[in-house]
Amino acid sequence: MDKTITEASIITTAVGPNVLRIIARGIASGISSRRKAGVTSELNIIACENLTGASSLLREEVTKHLKEDADKEYLDKCVGFPNCAVDRIVPPFSKDGNPLAVGVENFYEWIVEEPAIKGKKPEIPGMKLTDNLTAFVQRKLFTLNCGHAITAYLGFLKGFRTVDEALSDPWIEDIVHKAMLESGAALCKKHSFNEEEHEKYINKIQKRFRNPYIKDDVVRVGREPIRKVTPGDRLVGPLNMAREFGLGYSHLAKGIAAAFLYENKEDKQSGELRAKVEQKGIREAVKEVTSLQDDEVVGEIVKSYEELEGLKRANL
Incomplete structure (x- = not known):
């Protein structure tokens, strides 16, 4: 070398x-x-x-x-x-x-x-x-990686194996699209991206996710969930940016909640995250891992978690 x-x-x-x-x-x-x-x-x-x-x-x-x-x-x-x-x-x-x-x-x-x-x-x-690399790093991380992760976590909950299969579910597709619109609104405020061009970027990304020739496993995309719900990463990062500008974040919150329900025995971080939830309860686990402390936003995530938990039980 x-x-x-x-x-x-x-x-x-x-x-x-x-x-x-x-x-x-x-x-x-x-x-x-x-x-x-x-x-x-x-x-x-x-x-x-x-x-x-x-x-x-x-x-x-x-x-x-x-x-x-x-x-x-x-x-x-x-x-x-x-x-x-x-x-x-x-x-x-x-x-x-x-x-x-x-x-x-x-x-x-x-x-x-x-x-x-x-x-x-x-x-x-x-x-x-x-x-101005920061703008483009966040555009990609808070759009593509954000949507990819949410697709994987919701797809896992509903028993889908791949990303394209998960997006064939209208319920998942709707949440993913709206979450990327939430992050997109924040990115346009933060970095002055053209709103119309950014929406085209979102639509292109969803088209890429649906590519039937890309058989991307949800367990690969969802791996290391703790890293993906840390403050600056693909889920909490855009939520914080949306809050900074007083914008909506309910679908991003649902994506974060889904990450806390991800349960893969072959993924060390998945086990650690589930252990935190079991030991401390979902509210305290969210506060510790995401560093979110505001009662309103934590409450939104907890509410989504409880709703998704019912979905998870229904699919067991």
Whole structure:
């Protein structure tokens, strides 16, 4: 790996947010070798993960493994960690028994933080540069990832296996669409997105979810529910933004409630979340995990939880 990093001009990751700290040691070693080899050209490392500020997080983890001051100075001078927003659905895929086979949808979007790039701007087909990455990160996270997660949690409650199957249910489709409209109204207020264009963006996303050739399991999309109901992530993040502007959030609240009902024995966070609900009750569990303290909004989530809990029992 050290030789590869020494010779590289750009590195990207797509390993999952929780794996960044694991690969950081190897990247740090490569950066040290690059400095010792006398390479003075810039290197940019872009973490293409479903996490706000993933590249910044990777930089922090890499820095922990740089023991020499010279390596840290070299990183500051020659290594950029631009954050990005990446949008492409990559569902489970199999071809001829090859475990390395990857299947993706046709749609893609890759927006990179231009001011954080070191040296000459790379010219890569499909890469779009912006000086306002936060707006695009939140647009994707609070729309696509938000709708995806709510579809998965409601689909799981009703016994559907895949996202496209779940959206064939009019009840689920209605909640998901209205939740994305709620988040969209907040995003348009926050970042001055064109309302008509954003609604087209929402409709395009739902069309992508319905793609019959993308068999995306609800258990994959719904995995790690605790992470997905933390304050800045895809469910609580748009709800807080809607509240900031005095906008409606009832369907987003229903999506959060559904996450607390997600029960998958193979998912560690699912077990931890269910344990919190059983030990502390749903109200206190919501307050602890989401950091929401306002009685009105917590009450809305609890009310939705109790309604959905009846649905869950009916489908057992």
